[in-house]
Amino acid sequence: MINLPKYTYSLLLVFAFNFISSEHSDAAEFVGSKACIGCHEKAYQDWQGSHHDMSMKHADSDSVLGDFNNASLASKDNKTTKVSSFFKKGRQYWVNIQGEDGQFHDYQIKYTFGFTPLQQYMVEFDDGRVQLIPFAWDSRTKAQGGQRWYNLYPEMTQKHQEFFWTNTGQNWNYMCADCHSTNVDKNFDLKTNSYNTTFSEINVACESCHGGASDHLNWAKQVNKTEMVNNVEHQSKGFDRDLSKSVKQWQSSAPNKTLTPKVIEHSQQVLVCAQCHSRRTQISNNDHVKGNAFGERYLLDLISSSNYHPDGQVYNENFVYGSFLQSKMYKSGVVCSDCHNPHTAELKLPVAALCLQCHQSENYASTQHHKHQENSTGAQCVNCHMPETTYMEVDARRDHGFHIPTPDLAKQLGTPDTCLSCHEDKNSQWSSSKVAAWYPESTVKEEKDFVAVFSAINLALNEQQLQGVASELSRISQTISYAGIIRASALTKMASVSNTNTIIAIARAVKNPDENIRLGAIEGAQSMASAEKWRILSPLLNDKVLSVRTGSAFALTSLWSNLSAQQRAQLTPALNEYITSQHFNNDRSFSHSNRGIIKAYQGKYEQAIKAFKQGITIEANFAQTYLNLSQVYYQQGQHQQSITTLQNGIKANPDDASLPFNLGLAYIRIKDKTSAAKALAKATQLAPNNSHYFYVYGLSLEQKQAGSAYKALYQAFKLSNNPQHLYALCDMQVRHKNPLAKQCLQQLAPLVPANVIQGLTQALNNG
Structure with a gap:
């Protein structure tokens, strides 16, 4: 993420890097699991009834476990009880459930999802979307508390919520299909905003793991049949995957x-x-x-x-x-x-x-x-x-x-x-004393010394502490005894804390053979100065791994306006690959938003606006796209369009605190402090643990509601323990000659240098 300066916000890197490329034309074809039975009957029988076999099925009497004999389930929504029902029409399975229009409708259950310890159910719409309903069947025995319907998402009852059952959070085509079926092709059509998703087999079948088997079948025809046994090693027998064990002895x-x-x-x-x-x-x-x-x-x-x-x-x-x-x-x-x-x-x-x-x-x-x-x-x-x-x-x-x-x-x-987990009547003081006595020579404390550093990232630290954390992250990322994913994660956390040590660590990480460590370096380099960022990340534009190569291209695009013609030419191939790749996830707003961000960095604002608007059309409940569109309008000096975009975003995403917060900042820029205060107040209500929101809210109230400003700033300090927040409160009270200023300065004194207190005290006394 790009660090956000005070009172402004920037285009943000959204969610994940997402890419596409065509399959090789010589890839083996998928032939279906039934072609495997003749030679691999034992493996096939083992697979029958497994979690993989039952990962997804057409809804019929063999697959459906839930009670569809006019069963019902009551749910509460804003103190209103709503009853959904489960029933049959002939051989079909149906549910009566609240739709996105707020009304109850009958929907046919087309597919089952899993089978134990719970089973989910899916509805297919005319536009090809397949959505999971929020109700699941607890397939455990009655003795275990099962054989009942229950609501997986009792809080997700509003259309604007991502996990409302008709929204993207419950969409099978994007969220689930790749893992629950074999050889999936999502087939999303942007022009019609519809899917034609296909698969070779509805569940996780043989070729999900072994790959297309056509070459294997050709190989099998050419060898002595007695060589084919159920536990045959597949490498070099028509498969290009080695699924053997890494350790034979x-x-x-x-x-x-x-x-x-x-x-x-x-x-x-x-x-x-x-x-x-x-x-x-x-x-x-x-x-x-x-x-x-x-x-x-x-x-x-x-x-x-x-x-x-x-x-x-x-x-x-x-x-x-x-x-x-x-x-x-x-x-x-x-x-x-x-x-x-x-x-x-x-x-x-x-x-x-x-x-x-x-x-x-x-x-x-x-x-x-x-x-x-x-x-x-x-x-x-x-x-x-x-x-x-x-x-x-x-x-x-x-x-x-x-x-x-x-x-x-x-x-x-x-x-x-x-x-x-077992000793529920005890506490960690008890368990830590036991473990210390039992294993006095344990080295686990040294092996886990990264934990305190990772924990500190989420705390409000002073500059000296931040430098210490940065140095420790550098040490962790370069220590080979840690797992690669731990080292990579240490690198990602350098985006928020940086010093000479972290720059050196990131520069070394881009050369590491572990692709996750190289990816971690890309994220960790986000806050670097332009020249350093280019020098360190540009070699990754030719990386052998797709996500690293194009991820670095996206990260470096933020430097576009400062790059030379030669540097832009070096960046362009990987960047074009990235832009083209975004079409793979055209069904999600973040894909369009990522393309809009690139166009905005390149100064192509009209194209950026078009991309952001397309993202909003595809997925209205993705708040970040509204923020990015609003920012582009602001950069063009179109303040009213910026404000209108945020207002529309709030209507579509009324629970997202970032939208009213940024709306407050937009009002501050046009000096509408009354509207700004209202928007910022809403942000603090939606995010009551966000200290920065209270801090900005407090500053916005100073001229008209000083008492409320004091309360907001002190709340910011209580949430964060950040001396900057307490300093802002004391400074405001000193300027207002408030009687509470002396008390505030006493609380601030242990947290800041003595000269800061001296200056504030002198200002108070001079009044």
Whole structure:
């Protein structure tokens, strides 16, 4: 993100880099899973009824688990009870539910989604959109609390909300199809704003993982049939994917307490699984497996505060890959099929035995290690090292970071305390003392020393503290003992804190063989001075990985007005590739907004306005596009159009605080302080924990409502502990000769240099 100066706002990089390129014409064709049965009957039977098989189905008596026998579900909306019903018309399944017009309508259920521990249902509209209804069927047994309808999104009852069931947040074509079906082509038509999405098979079938099988079938016709067995290795047999294990032989070697790999060989298995088991944005239709680069097709979410806790434990669903990349398992060559049967998607062994494949029982399956009674829940490896988080109310998923519990960090920084998952009557003071006594020689504290640094990013720090954080981020990003995703995430956080050390770290990171580290460097360089930014990032314009190459092009476009003709020529090929690529996500506003940002940086304002307006047409409830359009109008001196755009944005997105905040700034620019104060007040109401909003609101009130200004500024300080906010309050009270000024100065004194207090005190006394 571009740093925002006071009282202004800038065009923002929106969401993710998104790209497209055509498939190779010589790619193998998809033939369907039934073509696999003859030679791979065991694998096919294992797959039947699995999560992959049941990922999506046509709604019929075999697939639908929910009660559609005139069942009903009551929901409350603004204290009004609304009842939805589930029923049949012949062999069809229907739901009566509130539509975007606020009225209840009958909609046919066309598809099922998943099957356990819950099943979702989808409606198909005439324009090709397939939308998930907000109600799910709890398919657990009655004894487990299941066999009931429930609302997945009880707060999402308004048309303007992203996750209202007819909006983009619940759109299968963009959000779900790539992972729940095989060989998906989204086929969005911008001219008609409609979809014609296709797939080879409706569910996750054989070729979702193995790739198109036509060449494999040709190979099979040419070899002795006795060579074909159910567990045949597929590499070099008509497939261009190696799904074998990375480690063929594990060995015991002192003083290690776990088995170690004799050799780690290259395997593409994790890349294949990661295409769906990850938190990412699809960025192309390229074959990322063939290219051995996740960034050829997807952009991975790194360790951000929205999806992870500062220690790397999962917060929002990350679907495993982002956690697994942090683990020692991944570093040691463990792949998914070491633990999971890829066809049943179940564990290969009982939980108690699974970990002991490598972690020798005499060292780990003992009270000496786990400190719990034998056969108790605390004696099970997964309960300490793979804690569960429940999503969608009933779906418990385990963290695949295989973290060592750190209750001391939980006590200090508020990260999750795994011990308290079982010991609910205790606290982190208790658990940290226990762990310290049990494992006095543990090195986990040193291994996790990045956590305090990541936590500090979200705090209000003084300049000295910020410089310390910047230096620590630099150290973390360059320390090879940390997982690559941790190092990459440290780089991304340098965008908000910078010094000489971070510049050096980013310059080194762009040369790192890990594509995630190079991507982290791009984000970390956002706030760099123009010359440094160009010097460091421009070599990435020729990077071998699509997301890195075009991501750097987008980042460097902000320098366009300062670039020489030669530099623009160097940037243009990758930038053109990026612009063309945005068409892949034409169905989302951020795609159009990204193109508008580029045109605005190039001074092509009319083209920018056209792109932003197109984005608003496609997706009215994406606030950022309104902000960007408003900014372009402001840059052209068209203040009323800027204000009108923000007002329209507020109507379409009444819950988004950034719109009234920026509307307040727009009013300040035309010196309409009364309207500015009203807009800023609304922003603080919508975002009551945003200290900056209260700060600007307080400044806007000074001339007409001094008392309210004091309250707003003090609230800003209480939320942030930022001395700048308290200084603004004291300075205002000093200028007003307010009786509370002395008290304010006493509170400010320990937080700022003595000469600041002396100056304010002198100004107060001179009055």
